[in-house]
Amino acid sequence: MTMMTKPAVDLELLAAKYTQQAERVRRRLVVCAGTGCVAGGALEVHQALLEAVQEAGLEAKVELRQEEDEQTAGRQVTRISKSGCQGFCQMGPLVTIFPDNILYCRVGVDDAAEIVATLRNGETVERLLYRHPVSGEVCRGTGDIPFYNRQTRTVLQSCAFLDPEDLREYVANSGYAAAREAYLNMTPEEVCQEILDSGLRGRGGGGFPAGRKWELTRIQEGERKFVICNGDEGDPGAFMDRSLMEGNPHSVLEGMMIAARAVGASEGIIYVRLEYPLAVKRIRRAVADAEEFGIIGDNVFGSGLKMHFTVMEGAGAFVCGEETALIASIEGRRGMPGIKPPFPAQSGLWGCPTVINNVETLATVPRIINLGAAEFKRMGSDNSPGTKTFALTGHVANTGLIEVPFGTSLREIVYNIGGGVTDDSGKVLEDGFKAVQIGGPSGGCLTDKELDLPLDFDSLREVGAMVGSGGLVVMNQQTCMVSVARFFMQFTQNESCGKCVPCREGTRQMLVMLDDIMEGRADETVLSDLKELARTVQMTSLCGLGKTAPSPVLSTLDYFAEEYRAHVEDKFCPTGQCKALARPEIDPEKCIGCTACVRKCPVDAISGERKQPHQIDVELCVKCGACVEVCKFNAITGV
Amino acid sequence: MRNTSETKTTLTVNGREVSFNEETNLLAVLRKADIDIPTFCYHSELSVYGACRLCIVDVEGRGIVTSCSTAPEPNMRVRTDTKELRQMRKINVELLLAGHQRECPTCDKSDTCRLLEIARRLGIDEIRFKENNRQQPLDRSGVSLVRDPNKCVLCGDCVRYCGEIQDVGAIDFIGRGAKTQVAPAFNKGLGEVECVNCGQCAAVCPTGAITPRSEIEDVWEALHDPDKTVVVQLAPAVRVSAGEAFGGAPGELATGRLVAALKRLGFDQVYDTSFTADLTVIEEANEFLTRYQAGEKLPQFTSCCPAWVKFMEQYHPEMLPNLSTCRSPQQMFGSLAKRMLPERLGVEKKNLVVVSLMPCTAKKFEAKREEFWSDEMADVDHVLTTQEVTRMIKEAGIRFTNLEPRAFDMPFGFKTGAGVIFGSSGGVTEAVLRYAYEEVTGSRREEFEFHQVRGNRGLLETEVELGENKIKLAVVFGLGNARQLVERVARGEADYDFVEVMACAGGCVSGGGQPVNGEEETRERRIHGLFNADETLQLHAPQENPYVQEGYNKVLREPGSEIAHRLLHTDYTNRRPTLGLEVPEEHHPRPKEKVKIEVCVGTGCFLRGSQELYSELAAYLKETGQEEEVELCGTYCHERCDRGPVMAMAGIRPMTCRKTWMSEHGPVVSVDEELLENCDVNAAKTAIQEKLKKLN
Amino acid sequence: MCQNTDSSAVQAEKQKQPVRSFEKIREILRDNNHDPARLVPILQKVQEEYRYLPEDAMSYVAAALGLPAARVYGVATFYAHFALQPKGKYIIRLCDGTACHVKASIPILEAMRSRLGLGEEQETTDDMLFTVETVSCLGACGLAPVMLVNEQTYGQMTPEGAVALIDKIMEQENNQ
Helix, strand or coil: CCCCCCCCCCHHHHHHHHHHHHCCEEEEEEEECCHHHHHCCHHHHHHHHHHHHHHCCCCEECCCCHHHCCCCCCCCEEEEEEECCCCCHHHCCCEEEECCCEEECCCCHHHHHHHHHHHHHCCCCHHHCEECCCCCCEECCHHHCHHHHCCCCCCCHHHHCCCCCCHHHHHHCCCCHHHHHHHHHCCHHHHHHHHHHHCCECCCCCCCEHHHHHHHHHCCCCCCCEEEEEECCCCCCCCHHHHHHHHCHHHHHHHHHHHHHHHCCCEEEEEECCCCHHHHHHHHHHHHHHHHCCCCECCHHHCCCCEEEEEEECCCCHHHHCHHHHHHHHCCCCCCCCCCCCCCCCCCHHHCCEEEEEHHHHHHHHHHHHHCHHHHHCCECCCCECEEEEEEEECECCCEEEEEECCCEHHHHHHHHCCCEECCCCCECCCCEEEEEECHHHCEEECHHHCCCECCHHHHHHCCCCCCCCEEEEEECCCCHHHHHHHHHHHHHHHCCCCCHHHHHHHHHHHHHHHHHHCCCCCCCHHHHHHHHHHHHHHHCCCHHHHHCCHHHHHHHHHCHHHHHHHHHCCCCCCCCCHHHCCCEECCCCCCCCCHHHHHCCCCCEECCCCCCCEECCCCCCCCCHHHHHCCCCCEECC | CCCHHHHCEEEEECCEEEEECCCCCHHHHHHHCCCCCCCCCCCCCCCCCCCCCCCEEEECCCEEEEHHHCCCCCCCEEECCCHHHHHHHHHHHHHHHHCCCCCHHHCCCHHHCHHHHHHHHCCCCCCCCCCCCCCCCCECCCCCEEECHHHCCCCCHHHHHHHHHCCCCCEEEECCHHHCEEEEHHHCCHHHCCCCCCCHHHHHCCCCCEEECCCHHHHHHHHHCCCCEEEEEECHHHHHCHHHHHCCCCCCCCHHHHHHHHHHHCCCEEEEHHHHHHHHHHHHHHHHHHHHHHCCCCCEECCCCHHHHHHHHHHCHHHHHHECCECCHHHHHHHHHHHHHHHHHCCCHHHEEEEEEECCCHHHHHHHCHHHEECCEECCCEEEEHHHHHHHHHHCCCCHHHCCCCCCCCCCCCCCHHHHHHHCCCHHHHHHHHHHHHHHHCCCCCCCCCHHHCCCCCEEEEEEEECCEEEEEEEEECHHHHHHHHHHHHCCCCCCCEEEEECCCCCHHHCCCCCCCCCCCHHHHHHHHHHHHHHHCCCCCHHHCHHHHHHHHHHHCCCCCHHHHHHHECCCCCCCCCCHHHCCHHHCCCCCCCEEEEEECCHHHHHCCHHHHHHHHHHHHHHHCCCCCEEEEEECCCCCHHHCCEEEECCECCCCCCHHHCCCCCCEEEECCEEECCCCHHHHHHHHHHHHHHHC | CHHHHHHHHHHHHHHHCCCCCCHHHHHHHHHCCCCHHHHHHHHHHHHHHHCCCCHHHHHHHHHHHCCCHHHHHHHHHHCCCCCCCCCCCEEEEEECCHHHHHCCCHHHHHHHHHHHCCCCCCCECCCCCEEEEEECCCCCHHHCCCEEECCEEECCCCHHHHHHHHHHHHHHHHHC
């Protein structure tokens, strides 16, 4: 008898060999190579560290390769590896040292030699440690830093150290064990049931129970079925999926394999946003490695079942996050959503039953199989078990990638993890909080009233927002909410596919109305017209993009009605952000009469005697803001 | 086993019980229950698209859904008239109206515009939204159709018809979001792309965004000109639809009154295209019998549908020999008219104007084909569609319904039933059989009909015995069906002797120039009208037409004769879209008055400094003040990478490409297709000056 | 006459050669098995070669895949990544994701556009040196506002900083 396919992979052997090698790594310096840190120069830092280690006469290694076993046998090495996003983007470039668990922040090329020196003498480079902004306390590692220790990192956990281009390290951390379990020891029904029992809900937006989707696909007749990973993360303030694909691509593949086992699919397609070149590269590498090591192929784990992957790059269309549009795009057509039913589970790619899950959902799946549904459900809230990653950004001290259990309050996220609200320069403000925009263009704005709301799929929907893809943007008091609504409207308007009337024409008209409001042209009827139009777009649009497009407008109309009315009735923008409605004022208390503004004003709108408080003529003023910039005493406001 | 009556179930609409059976969506159920839900994008023949969002209904337990995309279920409780639905429908129509150029009084489509009708029905009395002021130019590049993007509501009906039914795909959605448009490739004109002019896009368009190109003014001009003698030919399918615009039912024969109206409009002679249809049958049947006996160029495809002819020329030029060489009845008429009528009517040829009245927009294109022109004169000068002629009748204030029917003028007004049924799918085939049967067997059948080729189906296959032979026939309509058939024939999976193809559903009765009528049974009723007309005529076989016989005796001698070939047959052009590599140089005329320099901006070129070259040249031209004479622009790889950067002048294309394509040869420049290798900025400057010197 | 014969013969010979044989596109099509379903990846590759999608290239792809040209054009105009016009040597992509927007990315855009003298709807400078566009979220929100110049990321940008960067690039270009 001849063996037609590769022998089934022995995960334990693979792990053991890796561990044996890894044991010789005396110290490991993990440089965060997430996009934020790379932008800050992390790759140069990595190179500098490597050189410094070599100069220090240590055996340096970047990767642990199988074939190198012989040469370095028995010798201790220092490994300088790259990881995916470690999360604390604000403090990047980040370098973590294992096993000491020291986290260095804002590391520069010049710091390399000093860091390497401590590897010998056991000291730490104190100036590179995180310092608590309020208490001034120095934190050695992630365990001491509130940003990290108030989070619950499960899906993101491995991203912080794993070499995303090393399949063996993933395996050594019990990777692909869940997939093997699913293929060898569970029936498709059991896998579906486990996911159903876990209460896992889709992390991509709507929160549809993943198990139900799988079950619906499983029961369809059909030789050919597909599993698609939706990596077309397009929310303008979110990068969780990107970080996962870059930082732990094998967890995504493993999740897809389990999904494929559950529904009876043998083809997986990973659709990655083209703007994420690194994610594309890592996913491609992961697929190639999984093939090479025999994890996927024509006889997965000796089960006799096939599993193959293809990677497809999106070409820049937010609407392709919508399932039917994504399928159209894979089929080589314009990414315009189709009607449902039929649902992709019934008739998806090429008319075959298709499961589409988002990246984070899939990355969560192996954990559920490993832990069991009951254990998984212990975390999170009743109707939304598990954890959720968020991209925390905006006017907040600690921006970055975070993960918390569902049910965590906004206050915990903004104040404890995020370290509080800041002004434009990054200074923490005592009571600067105005709103949080959650869920991106499909989501809504929440106010201080919702600060203690436990965040989950249902609670957010009740207050007019949604988990969405997980963008969480904190806004301070200087932010004009009409302008925020307009920003999202502009986004959805640009990204509308143009197919259905309410979304194509409705979002355009909503944008026109918001522009009128911001530029002082709107009359009193605009707010009711806007609301009625928004409701129509919400109720009658074809796909999720259109149905949720009005959310940012509707939620701000609800929670910041006063601000809208000020724009419309008083022709006044309280934050001064809307230039046309700005009302510049000079605070006589602060103005010392230096005349700098008088000289700077291009239209001679400011007058006043030297050393006397000045006045500004609102009629003449063109709201260029030149005076504000030149005033050293912050006496001019409202522009 | 359950029988069908058991599967019949009911649901409730507005509290009323409604039964449904095979309907696949709620919209069809509602229509059957006589509730006319507004919609732009639902067509029973096309895929469900779900874009206009007007057919929304409220289904208990599900909320607001579109009825076109919701399957009926037993005991569903549906409402079509809640306050919320009415408001939202209105807002969506208002949104469309805001983006629509509202010039209803001067719009060609006003009489049958669905947007106008729905806006009226919903009682829209104000539009709260701002108008879209992006004014776009009309596309008048085609001779058959005019496209007005400013009136498009993007329902996609035309796109789906062109793609799904006709399998042409000449138009598609272009751009995204608020900038979405329906347009041909590269925003070209309809006349410049693979449009076959069938006009079904215009027929399904709910607004005036695509309309038949009017020749009304040209015809009035001729009618007003005292020096001109204007004759008109009337196509078969027109007589069963022209009455519709005046309150008549589809299929009602309006021939006599139409002749009377045309006379009143000032046409000097009114003839019948069915006359030359009889002639076409004889020519085509003889052609077929000859081929059949020789066993060559089979199957023979009919050639009377100009949309189909262009389709073949574009997509299957290798099969053009199989196309019958017969001109269509319209063109046979034009050819004979321009040669015989001057003498008969005593007019100079240059003063004879031949107008045809057709159900079809592609006939406009056909009349402009250069093979149907001689001495700079067209055989058919103007083609009016049914829509246009009814407008002329209305303009002239003629009360159509009160007209006394009049008879056609002779001799070109005489026809048999064979020439009349041409307007229906299967008609040409039946007419050919009526002739061929007698020709082959030498005897007359008892009944004249060949029912086996009637059926109003997209593809009909049958065999007919002619003497000892069984002839394998196919009758097909819809160019998508036709393409499949042709491809099956090409692959050897199908074998026919004779294939009739009509582009439009059911044949010419549904032509793109016919009155637009939303009623679903229109097609059947018009077809029925034609066969009725056939029955009431005395003669049914073309060979019985005495004037046709006279024509052969006096001029044409015999079917397929040399003179018949010259006057009644034609040949075809390969119109397959040429790929870049096949395009000969002369097809790329370069503007001679300006020197055009194209600089490659491809990846490799950039690596090798084409941008620097470009900006240096720009600066140089500015400096020398030759910006007006030289046009500088970027282009893409010229595939001379091994000698790049390359520059082509008129066009100059400096270019480099990715590494593997590069070699050590330096930049290359070309002047007038002549590539200058190893080009640098000085070489380019010299080349420009030399070129300019030559030009001046 | 005699002298000209040679060169015109050469010229005639050259004229016989097709302007382009689309060898690269053919290679791309072969790599993708001439599969119409792979239209998007095919166009991506073509654009990688040419830096934009020329009309001829799209026509060629359409004909080779047996698709209507309008369909290919429809796909090319649907996705933001596809460019129908050549882009500049330096492509500046300013992030206008939520975080960057909240941290004032638009003034940076305005400053750059005005420095480069770009007209309304114009993205590429007349000398083809710069293209300025916005993108949604580059995923570097921690460094907001962020922009990319070709592959290089610049964080915590200001209008002044962006203009200075442009000036620096221009200076480099002039010195070359």
